[in-house]
Amino acid sequence: MKAAHQGRRAIVYLGRELAQAASVLLGAYTVSFVAIHLLPSDPITNFLVDNGMALDPDTIAKMKLYYGFDRSAYEQFFTQLWGIVHGNLGYALSTGRPVLQDLSDVLPSTLRLAGASLVLTLLLTFSIVTTASLTNIKWLNRTVYALPPLFSAIPTFWLGMVLLQVLSFRWRVLSLFPDGSWMSLLAPAFVLSVHLSAPLSQVMLKSVDAAWQQPFVNAIRAKGASRSWVYFRHSLKYAAGNGITVLGLLVGGLLAGAVVTETVFSRLGVGRILQDAVANQDIALVQAFVLIIAALYVVVNFAVDLLYPLLDPRIVMDRDQPTEAGMI
């Protein structure tokens, strides 16, 4: 009886989360569509002028037909939406190829960078939080607590250039252009992870501190558990929920940071494509990228919301409480 009730509640929860994720995606698409159509400039004219081509009305008409700009806004809205649902994000103005094809050529490189920096971010956060929680050396403790605020103030591109200068010109352990070596992946990944670990470790430090205040810690300690036992077995798990929430919110920052880092380290990736698109005023490509990121953000945070009740059984499947993580 109780199990059936729980099961129904889980399905209702899942359904509500799904509906919400879908509505956010639809909203993001609508906002970006409306934004493009409110713009005073005409992308095709811009494109032709920028490329020094003649403003031949015939060409313009042909291009408009090709990109579907000749139809009414209402019609375009649904055709594009239909295309997106079927995995077609439109065509890049500058290359004439499907946007998705342009992006998928360079996506693996960017994902490798993002993945590596995610791993480094977790390692960095773990070391900061563990040192802060378990050390009794005063100066070390104070230093570790000061790190996250400092990390969040360091511009990614600046750190990248300083690192590039030291590693490439002083120590000569890194080639100036990416050569596929471990170092050429680790250096940019590290730069990115410094920035990302700041909010994550700030929240984790706070949550682990909060865990120490919990009555259950007193009980475990009274039974004779050591500080490190409590930390590794209980506090970390207690804080993990908040950490995962922050990780979910970092998706956007991770990819935006990857764009900047790629530029600094001359890596070919989504960053290059995106910058070319901005330079060419190829709004379709930029917008497709925005949509992809928004979708990724929604999917990741959807997964986080689903993980939540599993991680902390005290959380009833109820979303009425606002999450505080958005304010970090």
Place this chain on the structure above:
Amino acid sequence: MSTSTRPYADIPAARQQPHLVTLNAVGNAGLAAVFLLLALWIAIPSVFTSYDPLSGISAEKLLAPSLSHPFGTDYLGRDLFARVVYGTPLTLLAACVAVPIGMVFGSVLGLLAAGLGGVTETIIMRFVDILLAIPGFLLALSLVAAFGPSVVTLGVAIGISTIAPFARLTRSEVLRVSQLDFVEAAYLSGHGRLHILFHEILPNALGPVLAMIAIEVSQAILIVSALAFLGYGNPPPSPEWGMLIAEGRKYLATAWWITTFPGLVLIVAVLAFAALSKKLQAFGRL
């Protein structure tokens, strides 16, 4: 979520450890000095440097830092310190365009959501979710693609993307304050809903929102300079800080100072705003 009752709910260290109070006084003085210096750099830059930020002496190009050029010179022989000083208003201008946009729209949306509830709240918060899903950095890129690069465009874009965090914070603060006893007292003494919302709840909910302004300015400075670094700020020879760092890219091997010093100034400015936010939070809870 069960752990956090309200944002920024950490207890200031000074209240726990009395010996830190003196350290705090030194910190306050340092913070005030940084803000005073930034303000003076904006107001009267010519007092701090006699060099022209835009034209250089070609015989003096790529000079290492020295007494006459504290930050060294760049590839055109321009004094780097002068460029940093004259670049201050550009970087801070974008941040100061961005944050008021985010704060005004965000807190009004948050207030309406919490105050009206029901369908209005759902619609507003879904809209906020949409904004949250689009990173400010990418929004800025789209606007630059459409309107061309300028520091003000960047400011507006970042402003739009800071609406969401302000709305969420205001909403949760308004909800928190609404639970307090004095609000009930105000209802009992016969005041209307809107009166209570604006005269009783709003003033008491604004503290954390004000503290958020400072932290958002510090983040806005970082994003603006990152975008300027990519070349989406004002076109050269404008001395925006991110642009200054970018100009050092070609001279990494020979002239380390071109990237290093503007970056350090940037970090100090960001840290100062972050520290100010901490002070405001602590002040709001006294």
